[in-house]
Amino acid sequence: MTRKDDMNDSIKPMIEIRDVIKKFGTFTALHGITADIREGEFFSLLGPSGCGKTTLLRAIAGFEPPTSGTVAIAGKDMAGIPANRRPTNMVFQSYAIFPHLNVEENVGYGLKTRKMPKAEIAREVAEVLSLVDMKNYGKRKAHELSGGQRQRVALARALVMRPKVILLDEPLSALDKKLRDQMQMELRSLQRSIGITFILVTHDQEEALIMSDRIAVMFDGQIEQLDTPEGLYRHPVNKRVASFIGVMNFLPARVTALSDTHLTLGIAALGEAQVPRDRLGKDVNPDKIDTIGVRPEMLTVLFDQDERSQNKVKGEVVDTEYYGDMTYYEVRLPGHDKPLTISMRNTAGRSVVAPGSTVSVGWGIESIVVFGE
C-alpha cells in the first residue's frame, strides 16, 4: 500500500483539474474542483445523483467546457479543444452503440475517422474484440446483443482508439446485480493489464470501493474527500462521507478533558474514552467535536462472558438480520435511543441471539472516528 503510493507520487499526473467551476444558467453544478488523477490509475467519481460527478466527467471529455478553471490532460491545457480532438474516449451510460452498424463497424468507427487503411482497421478491431471476449460477435447488430455484450462493445470502441484516458459514465448501472459483479471484476482486471487511466462515474459506493485505486467523493458540486477506498472507509473526513460510504453508527460525544497527547471524550451510551491527539484528522478542531462514528464490524456482540474486550456495555437486542455468513444486530444501549448496528460473522459455535435478549457490546478505542466541523 505505502510502497505503491510512493511510487505513484513520483509520476506526473495524467489529468490536472484546477478550480473548475461549471454553471448552467443560475445553477452552479461544480464549485471549484481541484484534483490530480495519476497515470494508470483507476479513479472514481462517487456521489449521489446531482452532485456534479457526470458534469465533471463531461468537462474532462470536452462536452461541457468549464465556466472557469482549467483541465489539463497529459500536461496539455484542454481549453478550447473539443471532444473530438481530446485524448479521451467515453463509455456512455446507454452505451450508445450505433444501431445501423454492426459490432465491427461500431468498434472501427473512430479508426475510420483517422483515415486508417481498411486492413489495419480490421486487424485492430479483431484484436480489441478478442481482448473483450467478443470476437465471435463482429457481425451482430446492437439489438442482437445483451446488456453485458453492449457494454463490452462500447468499451472496445473506446479502447481501440488507444486513448490516454477512458471515461466511464455509470457503465454498469443498467446491468443486473450478478452481471454487474462480474463486469466489475472484468473491468478492473482489464484496466490493470492494459494500464490505461480509467475514470469511473458511479453512485454505487460498493462499486467504487471494489474497483478504484482512489475515489473522489462528491457532494453539491464539490469534492468532499479524495482518498483510497481504505482511507475513505477508515478515516472519513466528515459525517456526510462517513454515512455515504458503508454503514456508520453515530453517537454524540464531547471533549471532557484535554492533555498534550490525549483528549478524553464523553461518548453517549459508550462512556469515557481517551483518544491520542494524532488520531484526529487534520481538520478536526478539539473544541468542535460533537460526534463519533463507529463501523458495525468494529463493535462486537460478546457471546461469552469470558470474551475479552477493551470496553463493555450492556444493551438490548432490538432486531436481527440474518445474511447467512453474517448477522446484523440492532442493539439499543441505555442512554441512546437509536439502536447501534453491529455485524457479526456467524461462526460454528454461535447461534443468533434472539431480539429481546440482553447482550454485552464490546468496543475498542482504535475503532472510533471523531467528527467535528
Added chain:
Amino acid sequence: MKWISVKWLTVYAVVYMIFLYAPVILLPLFAFNTSTIIAFPLSGFTTEWFVGLWYTDTLHTALGNSMIVGVTTALVSTLLGAFAARASARFAFPGKTGIVGLIMLPLVLPEIIVAVALLVMLNQLGMPLSLWTVVGGHVLICTPFSIAILSSAYRGLDRELEEASFDLGESRWGTFRRVTLPLVLPGVISSLLITFTISLDEFIIAFFLTGTDVTLPVYIWSQLRFPAKLPSVMALGTILLAVSVLLLILAEALRRRSAARQGVDTTLAGV
C-alpha cells in the same frame, strides 16, 4: 360467450370496411365502363377513357402544376419539419409546448377556414394568386405532418449516439453524415412522400388560392360540370387513387424500417 362477441365484432368490422371503401371501388369500376352514364348495369369494358386522358392537354398542364406544387411543398415542409422536430426533440426552451401546439394546429383546423383566411390576407397584401400561393397554403397544412413523422424519428435517435461519434474523433458534419442522417433518413423520405401525397390530393386551399394555373384536383372539379367528361374523371381518379395508396404504403414501410432499425415498437401509427 366470448365467441359470440368476437363474431359480432367481425361483422361490425366487415360492414365498416364496406361502408368505407365501397364508394372508392366504384371509381375504377366506372372508369372501365363503356357508357358515359354513371349507372348500373355496366355496359362493357373499355380503356378509351384512359387513352383519352393521354390526349387532354389541359389535364397535362394541371398535372404539371400539381407536380410543381407537390414537390415544392414536400421539400419545404420536410425541411421546416426537420428543424422543428429536432428543436422539439433536443432542446427545452420557454413556451415550447405552446409553440409546438400552435405549429401543429393546422392539423385540426378546418381547411376551408385556413383557405379563406389566407385568401383574405393575400388580397390585403395585394399578392397575386399563383401556384406559389398554393404552395404557401400547402406548406402550412403539410408541415405538422412532417413534424409528427420526423419527431418520432428524432426521438428514437439517442443524443448519446451523436456524442459518441463526436467523442470518437468525428467532426460535426461527419457525425451528421455517418450517424444522424442514416438513422433519420427513412423518416425524411416518409415525410417527403406523405406531404407530396397530401399536396397532390388537396382541393380546398388549391381552389381558393390558385389563379389561372389550376392543380389536378381543381381541374377534376371543373370537369365535373360536363356529364360527358365524367368517365375520364373516373379514370383520372383511379390513377390518382392508385398512386396515392402506393406512396402511402411506401412511406409507412420506410417509417417502420426506420423504427425497427432503432429497435422501436413498429406497430405505433405514424400520424
